[in-house]
Amino acid sequence: MISISRLVNGRPEKADEIRYSGKRDYYPKVLVFNVTRNCNLKCVHCYSNSGLSRFQDLPLSAWLNAVKKAAEMGVKHILLSGGEPLDRRDLSSIAKEAYDYGISVELSTNGTMLTRERVEELKKYVSYIGVSIDGPEEVHDKFRGVRGAFKKAMEGIRLAKQAGIKTGLRFTITKLNYRYVDFVFDIMKKEGINRVCFYHLAYSGRADMSLDIDNKTRYEVVNKIIERSKDGEVLTADNPVDGILVYIKTGFSNEVLELLKRNGGNKSGERIADISPEGIVYPDQFTPIPIGNINNLKEIWDKPNDLVGKLRERWKYVKCSHCPFFTVCNGGLRGRALVAKGDLWEKDPSCYLDEILKYLEHSPQHFHYNINENNHHNGEHNYSS
Numbered sequence: 458m459i460s461i462s463r464l465v466n467g468r469p470e471k472a473d474e475i476r477y478s479g480k481r482d483y484y485p486k487v488l489v490f491n492v493t494r495n496c497n498l499k500c501v502h503c504y505s506n507s508g509l510s511r512f513q514d515l516p517l518s519a520w521l522n523a524v525k526k527a528a529e530m531g532v533k534h535i536l537l538s539g540g541e542p543l544d545r546r547d548l549s550s551i552a553k554e555a556y557d558y559g560i561s562v563e564l565s566t567n568g569t570m571l572t573r574e575r576v577e578e579l580k581k582y583v584s585y586i587g588v589s590i591d592g593p594e595e596v597h598d599k600f601r602g603v604r605g606a607f608k609k610a611m612e613g614i615r616l617a618k619q620a621g622i623k624t625g626l627r628f629t630i631t632k633l634n635y636r637y638v639d640f641v642f643d644i645m646k647k648e649g650i651n652r653v654c655f656y657h658l659a660y661s662g663r664a665d666m667s668l669d670i671d672n673k674t675r676y677e678v679v680n681k682i683i684e685r686s687k688d689g690e691v692l693t694a695d696n697p698v699d700g701i702l703v704y705i706k707t708g709f710s711n712e713v714l715e716l717l718k719r720n721g722g723n724k725s726g727e728r729i730a731d732i733s734p735e736g737i738v739y740p741d742q743f744t745p746i747p748i749g750n751i752n753n754l755k756e757i758w759d760k761p762n763d764l765v766g767k768l769r770e771r772w773k774y775v776k777c778s779h780c781p782f783f784t785v786c787n788g789g790l791r792g793r794a795l796v797a798k799g800d801l802w803e804k805d806p807s808c809y810l811d812e813i814l815k816y817l818e819h820s821p822q823h824f825h826y827n828i829n830e831n832n833h834h835n836g837e838h839n840y841s842s
């Protein structure tokens with residue numbers, strides 16, 4: 458995750474201690490708990506293939522035990538997701554357990570089940586709620602497959618804010634809604650919302666790669682996001698190339714470069730991991746290769762299997778590791794490469810560095826970059842223009 462507003466405006470955020478610590482993580486600092494596959498909507502871009510069909514959830518005891526293990530591992534953040542996590546009536550029990558262990562709890566929701574009662578249950582334990590908004594009402598409801606979803610989501614946002622819970626927007630960029638970036642910022646201003654995270658599409662579940670924008674459009678969209686970054690706490694996720702663009706747009710700022718190096722790019726299976734509704738552990742929400750299960754959390758990193766070991770040393774395997782920006786990108790999203798090219802170690806198809814270099818070709822500013830310092834591997838790489 459890249460904090461655009463932090464890089465552009467120098468505005469610090471609480472989570473910066475993890476994003477820019479520069480420390481090599483032995484255990485992940487963030488765990489995603491997909492606590493259910495059930496959902497009251499049928500979103501066209503759902504990464505977990507959730508929906509109206511009923512699925513059997515893991516018992517509460519399994520998640521409470523996972524929280525205990527997470528605390529032993531030093532996990533700092535647990536993101537409650539799904540499906541729609543609020544479909545679980547015992548969600549507040551999971552949140553309370555994590556809170557009692559000193560773990561920060563965030564909630565990712567479609568917002569439609571954020572009733573006054575549920576907000577009251579959660580407000581003591583949840584530090585942040587991210588609500589998905591895909592565009593104006595008509596666009597959003599079409600995305601979500603249920604009429605009235607937009608109005609209910611906005612009602613949920615207002616209730617959460619009234620209860621004093623920090624609340625923000627989540628927007629997944631697709632070819633169906635990329636034109637509505639300004640709309641999202643306008644909603645933020647109108648509703649007094651101070652945070653938004655823009656997600657690049659990950660090819661998982663129903664989020665087919667045919668929904669993705671091309672890289673020229675991606676470059677233009679991220680430029681727009683950077684331009685609006687003064688309008689609040691603005692982040693992007695699932696494409697570390699965004700940080701490279703900020704570095705260039707800020708005049709090759711050494712401060713930005715140092716923060717990006719500390720961030721280290723994609724850290725799936727290292728800084729973050731995901732537990733599916735069935736209790737299977739994956740490197741992230743989008744890479745469909747299991748690395749363990751909910752019952753052996755610590756052992757996944759204490760006795761790493763082949764994939765976890767390779768993710769820790771991915772510069773040896775990712776086919777674009779010769780790139781001079783590799784240590785601030787780390788190869789991007791492996792799950793996207795796997796789906797698009799059938800090879801986990803291929804270049805992430807959403808890398809739009811070529812579009813950035815086209816910009817540089819027309820820039821009067823000389824560009825010379827060498828990231829040999831503090832590199833994970835030997836060798837010197839340069840771009841010059």
